[in-house]
Amino acid sequence: MNSETPQRIHRLDYTPPPFLVDSVELDVHFNAGEVLVNSQLQLRRNPLAALAAEASPLPPLQLDGQGLETISVAIDGSVLGQDQYHCSDSLLTIVNPPDTLTLRTQVRIDADHNSSLSGLFRSKDGYFTQCEAQGFRRITWFPDRPDIMSRYQVTLHADKTRLPVLLANGNPVGSGDEGPDRHWAKWEDPFFKPCYLFALVAARLDVLRDEFTTSSGRSVQLAVFVEPGKLDQCAHAMDALKRSMRWDEEVFGLECDLDHYMIVAVGDFNMGAMENKGLNVFNTKYVLARADIATDADYQNIDRVVAHEYFHNWTGNRVTCRDWFQLSLKEGLTVYRDQEFGADMHSRAVTRIREVRALRAMQFPEDAGPMAHPVRPDSYIEINNFYTSTVYDKGAEVVRMIETLIGKQAFRRGMDLYFERHDGQAVTCDDFVAAMADASGVDLTQFKRWYDQAGTPRLWASGHYDEEARSYTLTLSQSLPTRAAADATSEPLHSPLHSPFHIPVAIGLNGADGEDMPLLIAGEDSTADSGRTTRVLSLTDFEQQFVFTELAAAPVVSLLRDFSAPVILDFSWSDEELAHLLAHDSDPFNRWEAGQRLASRLILAAAEDISVGRAAYWPQTFVEAAARLLENAAADPAFAAEALTLPGEATLAEEMAMVDPSALHEARNGLRRFVAEQLGGALLHAYETHATSGPYQATPAAAGRRALRNLCLGYLGELNSAESRALAMRQFETANNMTDQLAALATLAQDDCPERVQALDSFYERWHDEALVVDKWLSVQAASRLPDTLAVVRELLDHPAFDLRNPNKVYALLNTFGNNHVRFHAADGGGYLFLATQIGEIDRLNPQVAARLARRFDRWRKFDQPRQQQASFALEKLRSIDGLSSDVREIVGRALDQ
Template sequence: MKEAQPRTVYLKDYRAPDYLIDHTQLHFELEPQATLVKSTLGVRRNPAAESSGALPPLWLDGVDLELLSVAINGELVPAQRYRELPGGLEIDVPGENFELEICTRINPQANTSLEGLYLSNGMYCTQCEAEGFRKITYYPDRPDVMSLFTTTIVAPPTYPVLLSNGNKVASGTTDDGRLTVTWEDPFAKPAYLFALVGGDLQWVEDRFTTASGRDVKLQLFTEAKNIGKCAHAITSLKHSMRWDEEVYGREYDLDIFMIVAVDHFNMGAMENKGLNIFNSACVLASPETATDAAFQRIESIVAHEYFHNWSGNRVTCRDWFQLSLKEGFTVFRDAEFSADMNSRAVKRIEDVTLLRTSQFAEDAGPMSHPVRPDSYMEISNFYTLTIYEKGAEVVRMIHTLLGAEAFRRGSDLYFERHDGCAVTCEDFVRAMEDANGADLQQFRRWYSQAGTPVLEVTDAHDAASGTYRLTIRQFTPATPGQEEKLPLHIPVAIGLLDDKGQDLPIAEDGSGTVILHLTEAEQTFEFNQVATRPLPSLLRRFSAPVKLRYGYSDAQLQFLMQHDSDAFNRWDASQRLALNALSELQAQYRTGVPLQTPEQLIAGFRSVISDTALDPALVAKMLSLPSAQELAEQEGEIDAAAIIAARAFTRDALADALHDEFMARFKQLDIRKPYAPNAGDIAERSLKNTCLAYLCANGTAQALDLARAQLDRAENMTDSAAALAALVEFAPESEATTHLQAFYDRWQQDTQVVETWFGLQSSSANYGTLARIKQLMEHPAFEFTNPNKVRAVIAGFSARNFTQFHREDGSGFEFLADQVIALDKVNPQIASRLVTPLTRWQKYREEEGQKMRAAVQRVMESGELSRDLFEVVSKSLSTR
């Protein structure tokens, strides 16, 4: 049965399910083109159902299924008692309780959508969140139907590893020589958490002893060629398990925890109960093949999926509108874990950079939606930065408002009260209130109100009375469907610096940071005994996901860069100083005057690189210019050519003016020692390679020699990739091509490194031309059906190569439209995400914006679109 036509689903229309499934028995006979699935369901009338009177028919979701038989209580159901309809199966029921047996046949080999059951490099695997289970069998595929699952898998002996959720309870061999394994999950779960894997896999094994003394087996499964890349993920898993016990009091609850690495996967990973399935790029790492960023990303993602065992699995969401209930909370948890494992300041900077660059753009674009959306057409489109990253910021604000101890009391109550239940964002906030006697009524608006709030701050100092006043005005711009916005409850962390850069003791405990509770459209906060006018350090630790407007002078920003005790605000001051310079250079470019060297920025950056007491990781972040995408987000109207020119000029000016400083720090840090992915070593490599990039920007023979030498002797992928990136960007094209070919020849058998190789080229402003992108798509290692390869090449060009994608002739836009149209027939989820750079055409200058709009219009008119893609392009075209 094919999928239903696009329709809008509304939160206000939520109804409890008419029927519940107490137990689910699944029997799989795996064959590449004809897998048989038999489901046996214990069906029971839901006492909480809203319908009354005669028993309503049972509705089961189903897509792309071949129905073979339907039986109730052991007897075949006549055809007139069930109906195959678009999107599912409707069955007339015999009573309030019965056993339903359904047999279907599916084709995993043809399933390029990578939802449901599919094949990846000859390995069977599943992805059921959000609505993939309906591609396996007919079932009430919604998160508020929770069932106990028992799964039996039968397969030829060429698939010796057969896995599913829970604990293995039986295994054997059939009379015809096939293998059979049965798994039983003792915890009720919705269908989206079901998982199955079958393949010829190897594994590494470890043990973990919980706080209460239980022994847990840990296993990571992968193809034989990758077995040497598992150690970091296992270590990260054990660190995550211990952290969750210590910080949240959450122990693991099964006898075994399994991870499987899969090459073809739409997402980063999936938290299926006891059997996490990971995109290979997000779990496999060795020093030779993975960068520091990859090591840290793996640690974070492993933690995220493990933490879901409680915040997502044991307590799940009632409906998909509540998606941030599990994702926002868990992103906050994994961010705090990563901060504890590495540099807290740098982790915060990285998270806020993503928020400002991409989530703020999402808030201002056609797909803008609240953390808890009011409606959707395709739920896969709502796995967004708003749900995840802004959702995490909302949880972080609760943590800030209540304090760490009170937040822990609230989370304890939340888990205790709702264990085994499917609940709402409201239930989470209410647990926080009830555990602490708090009032978060106004704060709830963060869940229902879309858009990025803006804070406008002014101040005044009365020397005679020693009074300093901060006035803060808040407003949120209109978003699609929400013209009027109400004031939010916003925690604003601030400090006041004296003329020596010292914090004034403004908090009750005498410390230098205080949390202001902004609850009105405009409020004034007064500080007494302030003898001289202070310099405010605003929004410390980025205490709320807002845009801040305060009239800092360049001199004040440089002062904050040198003295602020809040590491995040020191970095933020460097970025604001850079944004000021880049904004002025854009204006110069548009008026045709020669671009002027930004002297204040150079002075500020010189003070940073010369400060050897600062954390090298923080220095590297402070020396990095805002990306072109960040600059675009700052503009009321985006002028791509001006952004490209201003950024290149500033980079070159800094490289020239600070050459000696960059060289000195590079040589200081360019030491050979065994690789370790610890915070200190990562920080040193980060700063060293930042200096190398600036040195190579001038294209001098000495600098390029440094890059060549590093590439030749590098014993880890971090240094190797950094040197290669510098040569690709700044060396002569023929030399760059030679280095790239040598790199590929060495690593062509390693899938993850080849993806790095693709990405280095596609995102290069100089090397990554459209002609070269098309060549890469013809390369034998490129697969149009592999999301990682598509992201590395096509998204690398459209989302990260601002210079080449925004060529004046619009060819980049036409190319992306072509790829989106083709990909929609193969993998709608990836197609709908890939089109994003085109959807904000309204923000660009008229001529370029119209070229982008024409590309979106061509996608819209290309034929029958998937629901995923139709929703995104239709909203883009309807937004003015």
């Protein structure tokens, strides 16, 4: 067993870097079997660090490295002997360096066998980089931290035939031949940047070129590079890039600052994409799209990810994070920006619903589990483990709450002030909030607790209508689970963690006629904002009361409109009140939310009945509500599809004290079958009514019709009849787009029938040369509810379509299985042991991917005792592996020791 004690890094231990690096010149030679990297760094001692040191001896020069074979080290032109520096596996140390120096190093790296996909690595089409968070140290010796901002010049040398495309950050400044077989290219980035934003590419690629004229009249050359033969699949990504650039100019006044902006797609990539300055490296799944191979969700994801990485050019690149604890400074803010872009490009209501659905499925369980941490963590062992839903998605909710509290205009002023103050700097979350507070005049001191307190707050609400006074008193209170407040780090609690949050609670009052009622608070001028239908209340204490006046009748309160805060809301609506909100609430999010609460109540009650041997009860009122949604679906099919989608099993499980996944699965599917049985005719009518004709269009309207139609097909599939299978098979065979074909395949994959086998075989035969489509084929099988799903997944490990070294394949098959609630949590523990074994195998190749898979065990203590014993056994077996990476060891250790 590995006995090494991992080192925990603490936020409060931050000190300025001892040395700054003003310029970096890299000369990179791609040779057969090796890459030689010559580095020249212009360094100077940091006056801030020297001042902090006071009378202490000045610190040595230390540079980070990993997997580097050091050939030479020189200072100011003089080669150092081996007794003049110390070189370990991870540090190059030079004692008593001059205060200013030119450091030259030459290293050899084995990029061909770098299966971690961090640093410089080889994929099938050439060489690519991924330097965030700490990958640059795999390329050359360097002080690898985000608060060192430098100017970069890069020259690449390679074989002209094997690697014809040579790219790096910034703008091209020269290129040429080196004899008959080799060539070179030089790139220069005019902007200072941290090393995590460095990128280079040397590969055989096809390119789609375009240009964009900025609002000031500048021309920016655009390029999307893809693997050979895929040019017909990257037009949508180019279009998304141009729409993102225009949107950022119009909404935030931010213009592209480079002459060249490039996107490169690679099939082997740990993340979705990377915002390297002017040279974004993308996972192919977020670039390649064509109607027959990409779904509506793929098209929308490409929109969002392309936008996200482009928006980073300002929120992440021009202003970056001082240290990795401030990761949400760039990620939370940029997720908020790409969410707003997505809302403007598509349906704002549906976009918000999907964001919250994902937040509840991923971030809420994370906040309640062993890896719980604040938006700005206090400590970490492996920073790669903190690229989490909390940092990204909850971080975006924190930014959204600031906008809710101060208003859109003040938020824009705050953004302008943020860039005015910090352009070209590495800063903190506090700096961002300070800009918002100063621009708006709103005190956000208490609000900053959202950055520092872990856990999902619980918002308790109760209301009372006084008929005589014609008033409604709303009482709001908040609490934070003790377990989450400890930050899950085994560190002592501090008093600020027990302090109340500043929670914006957007509310409306709905009358019996379905219309919004006045929102006048006692003591206010009755003419002020009399037409307002939504009001934001600031809950800043543990408990507060708000009294609304001039109400002729008792209202139905609509709480937390547009999900104004990431909290768990507890309010005792009756079923009739929820049905009323579902039918009449002017806030589309809360109409959806009312339906989700109704469905959750039914499913959770049925799961409890099933677990003790009682029959589930399904009221006709729910069917009537679903029927109304179908009848009115023509107005907004996309919203109807979301409203008719039941809460997921993982989300429902979070509401249970002890989870019986089999009973929960049976209950949820039971409600789906009941709706299908009662509304079969209406579902079929809606299915036929919302058929799209003609060529595929990736428009919101067309996507909404497909979403509703395919949801109806899924419900009809619950009937498990010859007619429903024939309907799905007909759609599978005649579909002219991947959205419809995959929906039919997924429906058939849930039943043990000949059509399922036929469709799966046909799908693979047709698409086996399209890697991203094959990923869908793997996912459909891993997500199946059939009892033999684990056996099928085991068999697929040996299928030619699967590759343990490729993150996309691993996520498609193994991560999907880990998210298959009923099969992963099988009572015999087979799912646990299987996934733990695979995590151990992957860890030897790619610790980042293995660590992400290990997160599937986060909530193992939510289940019954026999399952807990099985999960604990699998985790202990995984922890006992000799040489287990610190990435996986941290996650497994916290899961077991919570």
